[in-house]
Amino acid sequence: MIAAEHKLHAAPAEVATPAGESEAAEILRECSRFKTAVVPCGSGLHQHIGLAPQPPFVALKSERLTQVEYYDPGDLTIGVGAGMTLRELDALVKPHGQWLPVLAFPDRASGGNATIGGLLATAMHGPLKHAFGGVREFCIGVRFVTGDGMRAKGGGRVVKNVAGYDLMKLLIGSYGTLGVITSASFKLFPRPRQTATFVCRFPGLQNAMAVRDALMASPLAPLALEIISPGAAALLHGHADDAGWRVLLRASGSDQQLARYRDHLGNAASAELTGEDEAAAWSLLENFESALPPDAVVVAVSCPLSDVAQVLRSAERAALERKISWAGIGRACTGSLLIAFLGGSRPEQSISAVHALRASAPPSANAVIRRCPDSLKAGIALWQLREGELEIMRTFKNALDPAWILNRGRYFV
Amino acid sequence: MRLSAIRAKLTAICGSRAVLHSKEDLLLYEYDAGLARARPDFVVFPSTTEQVAAVVALASESGLPVVARGAGTGLSGGAIPRSGGIVLAFARMNRILEVDVANQRAVVQPGVVNLELSEHVRPLGFYFAPDPSSQKACTIGGNVAENSGGPHTLASGVTVNHVTGLEVVLADGRIVELGGKSSEAAGYDLTGFFVGSEGTLGITTKIMVKLTRVPEHVSTLLAIYNDVRDAGNTVVEITSAGITPAALEMMDGWTLRAVEAAAHAGYPQDAAAVLLIELEGLRETVDEQVLAVEAACARQNAREVRIAQNDAERQRLWYGRKNAFAAIGRISPSYYTQDGVIPRTRIPQTLEHIQQVAARYSLTIGNVFHAGDGNLHPLILFDDRSPAETEKSIQAGKEILQYCISVGGSLTGEHGVGIEKRDLMPMLFSDEELQVMRRLREALNPRGTLNPEKLIPGARTCMEIRTPQFPGVVS
Numbered sequence: 039m040i041a042a043e044h045k046l047h048a049a050p051a052e053v054a055t056p057a058g059e060s061e062a063a064e065i066l067r068e069c070s071r072f073k074t075a076v077v078p079c080g081s082g083l084h085q086h087i088g089l090a091p092q093p094p095f096v097a098l099k100s101e102r103l104t105q106v107e108y109y110d111p112g113d114l115t116i117g118v119g120a121g122m123t124l125r126e127l128d129a130l131v132k133p134h135g136q137w138l139p140v141l142a143f144p145d146r147a148s149g150g151n152a153t154i155g156g157l158l159a160t161a162m163h164g165p166l167k168h169a170f171g172g173v174r175e176f177c178i179g180v181r182f183v184t185g186d187g188m189r190a191k192g193g194g195r196v197v198k199n200v201a202g203y204d205l206m207k208l209l210i211g212s213y214g215t216l217g218v219i220t221s222a223s224f225k226l227f228p229r230p231r232q233t234a235t236f237v238c239r240f241p242g243l244q245n246a247m248a249v250r251d252a253l254m255a256s257p258l259a260p261l262a263l264e265i266i267s268p269g270a271a272a273l274l275h276g277h278a279d280d281a282g283w284r285v286l287l288r289a290s291g292s293d294q295q296l297a298r299y300r301d302h303l304g305n306a307a308s309a310e311l312t313g314e315d316e317a318a319a320w321s322l323l324e325n326f327e328s329a330l331p332p333d334a335v336v337v338a339v340s341c342p343l344s345d346v347a348q349v350l351r352s353a354e355r356a357a358l359e360r361k362i363s364w365a366g367i368g369r370a371c372t373g374s375l376l377i378a379f380l381g382g383s384r385p386e387q388s389i390s391a392v393h394a395l396r397a398s399a400p401p402s403a404n405a406v407i408r409r410c411p412d413s414l415k416a417g418i419a420l421w422q423l424r425e426g427e428l429e430i431m432r433t434f435k436n437a438l439d440p441a442w443i444l445n446r447g448r449y450f451v
Numbered sequence: 452m453r454l455s456a457i458r459a460k461l462t463a464i465c466g467s468r469a470v471l472h473s474k475e476d477l478l479l480y481e482y483d484a485g486l487a488r489a490r491p492d493f494v495v496f497p498s499t500t501e502q503v504a505a506v507v508a509l510a511s512e513s514g515l516p517v518v519a520r521g522a523g524t525g526l527s528g529g530a531i532p533r534s535g536g537i538v539l540a541f542a543r544m545n546r547i548l549e550v551d552v553a554n555q556r557a558v559v560q561p562g563v564v565n566l567e568l569s570e571h572v573r574p575l576g577f578y579f580a581p582d583p584s585s586q587k588a589c590t591i592g593g594n595v596a597e598n599s600g601g602p603h604t605l606a607s608g609v610t611v612n613h614v615t616g617l618e619v620v621l622a623d624g625r626i627v628e629l630g631g632k633s634s635e636a637a638g639y640d641l642t643g644f645f646v647g648s649e650g651t652l653g654i655t656t657k658i659m660v661k662l663t664r665v666p667e668h669v670s671t672l673l674a675i676y677n678d679v680r681d682a683g684n685t686v687v688e689i690t691s692a693g694i695t696p697a698a699l700e701m702m703d704g705w706t707l708r709a710v711e712a713a714a715h716a717g718y719p720q721d722a723a724a725v726l727l728i729e730l731e732g733l734r735e736t737v738d739e740q741v742l743a744v745e746a747a748c749a750r751q752n753a754r755e756v757r758i759a760q761n762d763a764e765r766q767r768l769w770y771g772r773k774n775a776f777a778a779i780g781r782i783s784p785s786y787y788t789q790d791g792v793i794p795r796t797r798i799p800q801t802l803e804h805i806q807q808v809a810a811r812y813s814l815t816i817g818n819v820f821h822a823g824d825g826n827l828h829p830l831i832l833f834d835d836r837s838p839a840e841t842e843k844s845i846q847a848g849k850e851i852l853q854y855c856i857s858v859g860g861s862l863t864g865e866h867g868v869g870i871e872k873r874d875l876m877p878m879l880f881s882d883e884e885l886q887v888m889r890r891l892r893e894a895l896n897p898r899g900t901l902n903p904e905k906l907i908p909g910a911r912t913c914m915e916i917r918t919p920q921f922p923g924v925v926s
C-alpha cells in the first residue's frame with residue numbers, strides 16, 4: 039500500500055513542466071532575472087523536509103523528463119531523466135537481472151514513487167545502504183541547470199571517471215538548492231538470485247548490539263542489517279505484544295552461502311524468512327517513514343559505529359522522560375538511524391526530545407530533522423552544521439544560484 | 452614582496468631546514484611521473500597544519516602559486532608548479548594519527564604512503580581499499596587529490612568511496628574540517644566534492660578513511676587467450692553472469708612479453724592477451740565464482756585458465772602486473788601512460804582502434820589496464836630525446852582519447868586532468884559546463900593561487916593578478 043504523500047507546503051504561483059534541459063534552462067534564466075523563487079519538484083515525496091519555501095514561487099516539475107538516455111545491460115550502467123521514478127527504473131533493469139540498490143522493493147514502498155531527481159537531491163537511502171552505501175557511491179553522472187540557467191554536467195556514463203569536478207557529490211543531498219537536476223547516470227549491480235532474512239529478537243539493546251558486533255567481526259557480508267526498536271516493531275506490525283529489540287539480517291547467495299549465515303547466527307535467529315514473507319518484512323521497513331503518524335517528529339541520525347547504542351539509548355531516555363513513545367530503526371553497521379518521537383497531541387514534547395537527544399548524543403553524531411509539524415520548525419535547528427562548512431556551502435550556493443532563487447528559505451543556505 | 456622577503460617568511464614559518472630555494476635543490480621538484488616540467492621558486496616541508504595554513508595565507512597575500520606535492524608519482528602533471536611559486540611537500544606530514552578499529556576508520560596525514568597504511572592495519576584484519584599500482588610510493592594526500600583507483604576498485608570503489616572526512620586549508624589560510632567519522636554529514640557533501648579536486652580548492656592536511664576488512668578467501672586466476680577480442684568479450688561475459696570480481700585486469704600480448712622479460716611472472720610468451728581475475732569474499736562464494744568464471748572464460752575461447760594454488764603463486768601473478776610499468780621502462784627510453792575510459796562492452800573495438808593509431812603513427816603501444824571498469828592504460832613508447840617523437844606520441848594519445856569519448860567514455864579514469872589534459876577538457880565538456888566548474892573553483896580559490904593552470908582550461912590564474920597587485924614579485 040502506498041501511504042499518503044507529502045506535497046508542497048503552499049500552492050505555487052505557477053507550475054512549469056519543461057520538456058528538456060534547454061527549456062528548464064530558459065525558465066531558470068528568466069526566474070533568476072526577476073528573482074522569482076523556484077521550487078524543483080519530483081513526485082513531492084520529500085517536500086516536507088526543511089522549512090517551507092517562501093511563496094510566491096514557481097514549481098518546476100520534472101514529470102516530463104522521463105526518458106531513458108541509454109541502457110546497455112552489458113555495461114551495467116543506465117542514464118535516465120530526472121523525472122523517472124525508482125519504480126519505473128527498477129522495471130527497466132529487473133528483466134536483465136540488475137538493480138539500482140536504493141530500495142529492495144520499490145514496487146511496494148512509497149519511496150518507489152521517488153523520482154531520480156528527488157533521490158539525488160535528498161540522498162535518500164534505505165536498508166540496502168548497508169551493503170551498497172548511499173547513492174553517492176553509484177551515481178556516475180549528473181546533468182543539471184544552475185539557478186541562473188547554466189547547463190552543467192558532472193561525470194558521464196562510465197563507472198570510473200575523474201575528468202573535472204565531481205559535481206555528483208555536490209548535487210547529491212543539496213535539496214534542490216544548487217541546481218535543477220535534469221538527468222543522471224548510475225552504475226547498476228547484479229540482482230541477487232536467492233536471499234533469506236534472519237530475524238533475531240532480543241530482550242535488550244545490548245544483546246542486539248552484540249549480534250551486530252559479532253557480524254562485523256566476521257567475514258560475512260549481508261545485503262542489509264537493520265536494528266528495530268521495540269516501539270518501531272510494534273508500529274510496523276500494528277500490535278504491541280512483543281516488547282523486544284529486533285535485528286533483521288538479509289543475506290544473498292547460494293544454499294551454501296546462506297548456510298554460513300545460519301551457522302553464524304545459531305540460536306540468535308528465531309526465524310528465517312524467504313519469498314513473500316521476506317518481501318513483506320523489508321517493505322515495512324522501507325515504508326517506515328510513511329507509516330508514522332503525521333504528527334511524528336522524525337530525525338535522521340548519522341553517527342560512528344561505536345556510538346549507535348548510545349544514540350539509541352539517548353533517544354529512549356529522551357522519550358521516557360517526556361512520557362511519549364518513540365520508534366527507531368536503522369543501519370546498525372553504517373550508523374544511519376531514523377528516530378521518530380511520537381508526542382501525539384503534545385508535539386512540543388517531541389521537539390523537546392530531539393533537543394535532549396542532540397544534547398546527550400556523542401558529539402560525532404549528527405541529527406537532521408526530516409519531519410516535524412510546520413508550526414514547530416521555527417523552534418529548532420533542522421540541520422546541525424558547523425560554521426566552517428556552512429561558509430563553504432554558502433560560497434557554493436552563491437556560485438551556482440547567484441540570485442538565491444532555488445528553494446528559497448527551505449534549506450540552511 | 453620580493454622573493455627574498457618571501458623566503459624569510461617561509462623560513463620563519465617552517466624553519467630554515469624546511470625550505471629549499473637553491474637551483475640544485477629545486478631540480479628534483481621540477482617533475483612528477485608525467486611529461487610536464489617546471490621549476491618552483493621554493494619547496495617547503497611543513498610539519499603541521501598550522502604551518503600549511505601560514506604558508507597558504509602568505510602565498511595568497513603575495514599572489515604566489517601554491518602547489519601541493521605528495522610523492523610526485525602523478526601522471527598528469529598535477530604537482531608541477533607550472534607558474535612557479537611554492538611547492539608544499541608533504542614528506543614530513545606522514546603520520547598515521549589514529550586507527551579506530553571499532554569504527555573502521557583511520558585518521559592520517561596526507562604524506563602517509565598508501566601501502567604503509569594497509570600494512571599498518573593488516574595485523575588487525577583490515578586494509579585501505581584503494582590500491583593504485585604506485586601504492587608503494589604514492590601518498591594518501593595524492594590519492595585524495597586525484598581520486599585514485601587501482602586494480603581492486605572494480606568491486607571496492609575509488610578513493611572517494613573510502614574517505615569520510617577531511618581537514619583542509621582554504622586559499623586564505625583558514626582551516627576547516629569537513630565530514631567526520633560518520634558515513635554521512637549534514638548539508639552538502641563537501642568531503643566528496645573535495646576528493647578529486649586536484650589541489651585546486653584547498654590543501655588537505657588530514658584525512659579520515661574507511662578501513663576494509665581483509666576478505667576470508669581470495670582466488671586469483673590467469674586466463675590466456677589467442678585472440679585479444681575474446682579476452683575483451685570475457686569481461687562482459689563475467690559481469691553479465693552477475694559476478695563482480697575484486698579485480699579484472701588485462702594485458703595484451705606485447706605487454707605480456709615485455710613484462711615477462713623483466714619480471715618473470717610466468718606469463719605465457721605466445722598469447723595475444725591474458726586476463727588476471729581476482730575473486731574474494733566468503734570461501735563458499737569464491738569457490739562458486741571460480742567455477743563460473745572458468746566457464747565464462749571457456750565460452751570465450753580462453754585456451755587455458757590457471758588458478759593460483761597458493762599465496763606465493765598469487766603474488767607472482769600480481770608481481771608482473773604491478774611492475775608492468777617498470778618493465779616497460781627497461782625496454783624504452785620513455786613511455787607515455789595514457790588513461791582513458793570506455794564502457795566495458797567496447798573493449799574489443801577500442802583495442803583494435805588503438806592498434807590502428809599505433810600503425811598510423813608508427814609507434815608501439817602496449818595495453819595493460821583495468822578491464823573490469825573499462826579503464827584503459829595504453830602505453831605509448833617513444834624516445835623523449837626526440838621532440839618530434841614526443842609530439843607524435845602526445846598526438847596519438849589524444850586520438851585514442853577522442854575515440855574513448857566517441858564511444859561514451861572519458862578522458863581520464865584515475866590519473867587526473869592536471870596539466871596534461873586540461874586543454875582536452877573541451878572534448879568532453881561544453882563552454883557552459885566548464886564555466887560552471889570555473890565558478891566553483893573561483894568561489895574557493897578566488898585569486899587563483901591554489902594549483903593554477905590545472906584541471907579547467909581558462910580558469911583564473913594568479914599570474915593575472917600577480918603583476919598589477921604585487922609588482923615586487925619576480926619569478
Ligand SMILES: Cc1cc2nc3c(=O)[nH]c(=O)nc-3n(C[C@H](O)[C@H](O)[C@H](O)COP(=O)(O)OP(=O)(O)OC[C@H]3O[C@@H](n4cnc5c(N)ncnc54)[C@H](O)[C@@H]3O)c2cc1C
Nearest residue numbers: 521522523524525529584590592593596599600650655865
Ligand atoms: C608506475 C605508476 C603506476 C600508477 N598506477 C596508478 C593506479 O593504478 N591508479 C591510479 O589512480 N594512479 C596511478 N598512478 C598515478 C599516481 O600514482 C596517483 O595519481 C597518486 O595518487 C599520486 O600520489 P602522489 O602522492 O604521488 O601525488 P603527487 O603526484 O605528488 O600529486 C598529485 C596531485 O595531488 C595534489 N596533492 C598532493 N598532496 C596534496 C594535498 N595534501 N592537498 C592537496 N593536493 C595535494 C598535487 O598538487 C597534485 O595535483 C600511477 C603512477 C605511476 C608512476
